[in-house]
Amino acid sequence: MISQSTITQVRERADILQVIGEAVPSLKRHGRSFTGLCPFHKEKTPSFHVSPDRGFFHCFGCKESGSVIDFVMKHEGATFPEAVRSLAERFNIQVEEDNAPGAAEAERARRQKDELYAAMSVAATFYERQLRDHEHKDHALAELARRGLAFGKDATMDEALTAFRMGYAPAGWDGLAVYLRQQGVSPIAAETVGLLVPRSAGAGHYDRFRHRLMFAVTDMQGRVVAFSGRALAPLPGDARDPGDKPAKYINSPESPIYTKGALLFGLFQARHAIRQEEEAIVVEGNFDVVSLHARGIANVVAPLGTAFTHEQAKLLKRFSSRVVLLFDGDAAGQKAVKASRAPARDAGLVTKVASLPEGTDPDELVRKKGTQALGDVLSTAKGMLEYLIDAELDQGFSAADAREKLARVQEVLRLVAEEADPMEQMLQKSRADQIVSRLDLHGLRFSRDDESHPPTIAALERAVRAAVARERPPPGPAPERARVRTRSPGSEERKAIVEALIEWPVLLDDPEIHEVLGMLEGASVSFVSALRRARISPEDAGGSPDGRGGQIDTEVFLGALPETLRIYAKERLVAGRFFEPGEAKVYLLENANKLKRLLLSREVSELARENEVGASDWEKVLERAEEASARARARHGVKGPKT
Ligand SMILES: [Zn+2]
The missing domain is CATH 1.10.860 (DNAb Helicase; Chain A)
Structure with missing residues (x-):
């Protein structure tokens, strides 16, 4: 627990103008306060005000406001203690901990974590260096080149490759282990974060990641907390059994500093762009993230080898409430979309879905057809519910047998009934007609009066309509805003x-x-x-x-x-x-x-x-x-x- 006096000191001594000035280069003096373009919403004329006297900022556009601590929390996506600590460090303020019960324990845990962060940081530097200097670096560089990525090609690309701390983990068993020892990192710490694995026979450790292209995973403070290593083409003379292919990706195991599903790959690097664009693009793979960043599309993240989790959705919501899922158009992509629905809905994200042509990587699209091509795909994004209904009713529906048709329509009914987004809810009245007319396209006409149609289908139609009617009534008028009453004299x-x-x-x-x-x-x-x-x-x-x-x-x-x-x-x-x-x-x-x-x-x-x-x-x-x-x-x- 940080003491109240430390918090007060940070609020008083941390220079709000300096902190905000770095994030808002357009900040200019305006009377006693300063104005600039808001870092929290997109705008062309400045409505973001900072009062250094007050230690307070406020945006007249999006209404974000608060102290220097609030600014760091919002801008960096930091928690309150994280923001206080980082400001304290920056402005040379001693952080006092309250001597609450468990404080000593918490302090010890924090010190242990610092050791783990340090181990990860040393490893990231090692991998980066190998990508420049190692004799087998070309294998890793070739993998980058396969996605059209290379160092020294253009500034944006170099920036992205550096920001993601791309690296190479060399083959052999102890390249990293030896380096960590030289740098004074304890093998226990390295084992705890999964960089090293204890040898089953005898003492000592060996490297977990070998002959892989390395992606560093950072937390919201930019600290490396995990790695994801991609397999590379085998080295000449590698006597590996051709049937014994290594896993395409190996990820760091969970550790005290890394929880699976709690972070999004690339969010730290993408956070400012997401705010600016007021939208996040979620892609499937780490490689997609890096290569889109390298092409100047920076509001992109990936869910790190898991389905989109509730925690990830909540984390993303801190930066934007609008999300586009840009997944493969294949069955796996569809499944991933479906799995994302509940987390996105519960976090209050407005989610759209855009699908790529099967087997196309997003960067491939950009590489071959330019940034605009990706923009076109994104602009055709459908609402989540619409996407899922389409998936049930369009693809292969006509060819399906009666039983499958029934199952699919039932699935649609379930989707409609589960919808919680108030905007979507309001659209449901018309959606019922849409669903009905879409089924019409498949020759399943609904007319209760027409006895020639199978009664089961008519029943389904009633069910569709009933499901819609059962939904909570459309939300009443928007909550009343603080209304300006008619002016009384004076x-x-x-x-x-x-x-x-x-x-x-x-x-x-x-x-x-x-x-x-x-x-x-x-x-x-x-x-x-x-x-x-x-x-x-x-x-x-x-x-x-x-x-x-x-x-x-x-x-x-x-x-x-x-x-x-x-x-x-x-x-x-x-x-x-x-x-x-x-x-x-x-x-x-x-x-x-x-x-x-x-x-x-x-x-x-x-x-x-x-x-x-x-x-x-x-x-x-x-x-x-x-x-x-x-x-x-x-x-x-x-x-x-x-x-
Ligand atoms: Zn604003």
């Missing part, structure tokens, strides 16, 4: 007053402002009380008169506000309209004066209306109105109306 002015106060809460101490606060009502009162609660005394803030001195704790501030006001509050937090409190005060008082006049005229007209009742003497009404007006003016401290 709401603009109150809003302006609140704006000035959020920017310079120090104004709350100004006696001239106190009487203004009495004119506030509704939401503006909530803002003032939240500001009061969140004030940081100047001593706590390091006594600086500028910057955050006398300012507020943004978390406390936002926490004290009702949900509906938070987005607006976040927008105001990153505003940098007034350079100093004096400027904000002038603006505030101007609006306070306008508000006073408004309140006054309202009061006068109300009084006048009161007097109208039963008043017949014109002179008298005017006289009373004048009196009322003077009284009200005196009460609100406003001089006579402008002449």
Whole structure:
């Protein structure tokens, strides 16, 4: 457990401008805050604001917002402790651990893991070096060349091959074992992460990966946690029995730093592109990932030799909610799509499916027909349900016998009934007709009145319709957003007053402002009380008169506000309209004066209306109105109306 004081220090001392500046090169000064193109959604005009004084960022487009820690979590896909630790390291902040029970234990486990990460890192360097220097490196390079990949061809390709730490594990039994020993890596650590295997006879270890092209698997911090090794053509003189072919891929076993199905191959390298494109492409193999990256298509990941798991779907959702599965059009590909459905649905991913012509690798398509060809395939992607229904009803349906037809239609009914996506649900009414008409194409017409058709089919049609009707009713109108109510008189002015106060809460101490606060009502009162609660005394803030001195704790501030006001509050937090409190005060008082006049005229007209009742003497009404007006003016401290 990281101590609260460390977290506070990180929030205060980690330079948010420096951290965000690296991720958002377009960041430019704009008053007291900075604006740039949002790293979390695609945009052409900057709506991403950073307030270094506040240590806060907010995007007016996609509404992402938060502290420097939140930024690192969202941008790097890091967990909270990971983000705190990496910022602490970067800004030289000592991380204190809470002495909670089990803290010492946790610390030991962490140190052990660090040793495992180190072993993996040393191995990755070793494999990379072998791909450059080893006498048999050509075998591995030839395998890369088969997918049109080579070093020194173009910058994007070199970048991708380096980013994926492509390497070569040499033949022989102890190339890595010897190197690890030289580098001081304990064989036990290397065995724990599956780099070395203990010899069954005698002491010592041998290399797990031999004569293979190596793909490094990284976690979301970019640390190597596993390898995937692809078999290569045998070396000359290899006396291997031709029937004894090695497995095409060998993967690292699970270890304390690697859980199968918990990571996606390439996600670390693809994370920024996925955010930018607002879409992730999931392909089947590691090679597909690397070769698409090498061709400039960087929002691509693969599920690492497993089916798409719930954990992987959730991980991906941190970067985008839209996913395209780009699998082979063959039966295995179809099966993989089906298996992906539940995890994708449960994670809330909007999933589409695009299929490649059978036996085509995605990079082959790009290599032969250009990037656009892949774009074309992706643009024909179908919704998951539509894809699965098509798969049941189109391919070979006509040729199927009655029993198989029945089974397939039943499968379709099940698919429809299982659908949970609200968008898909809304489409189901029309989908029922679609299904029916698709079956029509196969000569299975549905007309309950037509006795010439087999009753089983008619029953199926009813079942299709019933399944649709049984579905939960289409979702009601979208949840009501914080609606802007019709403006009550003075709401603009109150809003302006609140704006000035959020920017310079120090104004709350100004006696001239106190009487203004009495004119506030509704939401503006909530803002003032939240500001009061969140004030940081100047001593706590390091006594600086500028910057955050006398300012507020943004978390406390936002926490004290009702949900509906938070987005607006976040927008105001990153505003940098007034350079100093004096400027904000002038603006505030101007609006306070306008508000006073408004309140006054309202009061006068109300009084006048009161007097109208039963008043017949014109002179008298005017006289009373004048009196009322003077009284009200005196009460609100406003001089006579402008002449
Ligand atoms: Zn945004």
